[in-house]
Amino acid sequence: MRRLLTAIVTAIVAFVAAVLVSASPANAAVGLHISGRDIVEANGQKFIMRGVNHEHVWFTGQTGSFANIKAKGANTVRVVLGSGKRWGPSTDVPNIITLCKQNKLICVLEVHDTTGYGEDGAAATLDEAVNYWISQKANLVGQESYVVINIGNEPIGNTNPGQWTAATVAAIQKLRTNGFEHLLMVDAPNWGQDWQYVMRDNAQTVLDADSKHNTVLSIHMYDVFNTATAITDYLNRFQTNGWPLVIGEFGWQRSSSNVDDQTLIAEANARGLGYLGWSWAGNNDPYLDMTNNFDASQLTTWGLRIFNGPNGITATAKEATIYGGTSSPSPSASASPSRSASPSPSASPSRSASPSPSASPSRSASPSPGGRTCTAVYTITNSWPGGFQAEVKVTAGASAITGWTANWTYANGQAVTQFWSATVTSSGAAVTARNVSYNGSLAAGTSTSFGFLGSSTGTNSVPAVTCTAS
Template sequence: MRSRLGAACVVTLLLSVFFMAEPAQAATGIRISSGRLVEANGTELVLRGINHAHVWYQQQTSSFANIKATGANSVRVVLGSGQRGWGTSPASDVANVISLCKQNRLICVLEVHDTTGYGEQSGAATLAQAVDYWISVQSALTGQENYVILNIGNEPFGNQGYAAWTTDTANAIRRLRSAGFQHTIMVDAPNWGQDWTFTMRDNAPTVYAADTTGNTIFSIHMYGVFDTSAEVSAYLSSFTSRGLPIVVGEFGNNHSDGNPDEDAIMSYAQANRIGYLGWSWSGNGGGVEYLDMVLNFNPATRSEWGTRFIAGANGIAATSREASIYGGTGTPDTQAPTTPGTPTASNVTSTGANLAWTASTDNVGVSGYTVVRVQGSTETTVTSTATNSAALTGLTPSTAYTFAVYARDAAGNRSTRSGTVNVTTPAGGGGGNNGCTATYRIAGSWSGNFQGEVTVTNGTTASTGWTVTWTYANGQTITQMWSGQDTPSGASHSVRNVNYNGNLGPNASTMFGFLGTWNNTTNSVPTLSCTRS
């Protein structure tokens, strides 16, 4: 969870010029060069990433691919060192996290969260304990210097005892280097990460000098303290003007301690080539749920904050560049997704139809699809969907339609149009399907699981019950159902009404829903049959 700041103050910045000495020895992999984060080959690396609360949601491994699909080039991953109630992240887990980052072409920023608010929050770990943890999992980190940045400890001091930040941070860096770590080290500010006392700002040169490799980057967390553009620019420029590397390791669009100026943070960072990582993908609690970028780890349901951070001005979809270690060129993404497959139609009723098509592919991931109606040279958007299927509603009986699909990626590039499918809706009334129709919709999907909904619409005369049947073609299974009684037989399902939704008036509708599993490859919409009693 994000921590809170207890107080804030505005202090006039007294900038001084600090000339950096050359490091005593060369760094390995990702490193600092002339105050900038670069890769081993010298290509500048501007972090554009998202924080992910892995230690609390270890089953949400699909989040790495979903974060990559936004266009992010990095992910900051929450780990545990064992001092707090969420337990320890063992070397095997660290190795798996790094593997997930590499599989999804993300730079991996690993952080220990147990240090959060030390001196003010009970049970918080010291930076020395965080170093003990890193040494205990060193086997998983050695050799990963091209892919991993080591963030010693999250927000290592609260608003008490923070005067020790300089000495404790410098000692932690020295111990890591003595233990043989060659990674870029990231250090968080005190005061719950927000440095309102300017302890990190004023002592950064001392801490930087403690690193014999010259390979340390400073991280500021921007929440309520940074609620004006002037405060944002003054703080960040105090580092860049002295040749000190800086990154915004966390920020949001709102917080319990004030309203940060996220527009200024993102604008200034983009204009000055400063990295930023937004908090956080999903899973927030304790009153800051609004900081979830997507709801319930579902990439198809972005929050207001997620939409702004990912797709807004100076957001990661427009500004992120994939690391060169993965083949990124450092130029804007202009590659459009491949063309979706020509859609096929099923369950065509007088007012709706289901469409499904072969998914597109893209270098940074497909973020969704747009279904259009084609009428000569005119295209009209019908619906948008995150999956390669759509349930269309509101169609007119006895009408001919032509539909096609576009894919789009996280950077906003659109594919060429798919082939078209012709759909003619039948006449309305109670004659078709024995007087009722059923429409199947995939409401959301995530790793190995999905949620489905079926809407039952009655004909022109009242009914006392209904039954919907279908057969899955891709091995899907149903694990839980509500507002319906299922009688499964292998891949086939027969769902009857329950006692409160069987009596339907003319043209009335009801819905039942369910949770199911799928193979993460194909989840095609089945053809439904509806009968009534």
């Protein structure tokens, strides 16, 4: 009898153990990982990257940039490193990770030496980039909740971009074989812009090569994506196929030949895609720098657009839950630039109060008379004590227009303090906004938007707007 009872107990224990083992996933998630087409944290909460690139390898002394980028509202920073083939080697990875964690930023680390391989003779291979990551393994293991490994920046140029698929598959598999469990990010060929669609057409092959199923694809959008159609068509392909994607670099539409950044960030926001603009500073080029000489109080036009524009970082970024974040940063910390006529009283973003939710009222104007007409819709997109953010959408009438002017008059003492994507002037309560060079020409029925920050002293009613076209 005792033997029978012992055998029964042994069988029950074995059955329970088998059930527990079968209930555990074969590849349990470690830190940031892919779920469907989304990036999620270890706790399953979706994380959408909203941030910028920082040229650390060339400006290693600019460590204050991490805090400044966070203060503007970002939740992610993509950090440029060197493997030693062209730049670096970057041996300060532990310090970089510490700076990211201190400032509650998710840290995307990338090797820049691979840029344009095959076309640029000085570039490193993806395999050489992997060797760098292996050399840094001790600094990276255990940081999977905070660090994404972007294997190599724009790893293939325009010469034989088809080699990208095999090289990327090999790089992913070599990292997994060496024990890396991090979320991996892979850039497209064609200098990141994939205009020959190698990444798009081979995405499934690359994703399937990852034994951890933990890879996100990254597209860099510059002049190849200068129209809304080019952007939406590309993004649609990835969404339809359920492939995870982030926009790892992009600039702004200074002229009609440049990337349509407003469509890009609007589409990213609507689709739940992450984006990382290039870059905080260091290019000495107003097309690429968000600040003047790393000065967070001197945002360029590009900086104003990506941080404070509609669908920008301030309005849409949410801090990773690993840092305790659940809501977007306060406009008093990041939406009110220090050049504003009415700056926020709080200098510390971590102590700023969250803004009061806006009811987002809007009013539209009747078309202006004449053969060429336009309408304008004024919408308050966010508000907080003493200030607000607004957007005006201008739409051409039945005929194409080559320019537009929007006018309104405030009734409650409001004032425009900063603006982007328009030239705005004020005379007392009267405000006039005119198109800039890249958004004046609109086809019949098409729209463009401009935005601004304003100060208010209490009531903030929406004014009537008139629009005239040329």
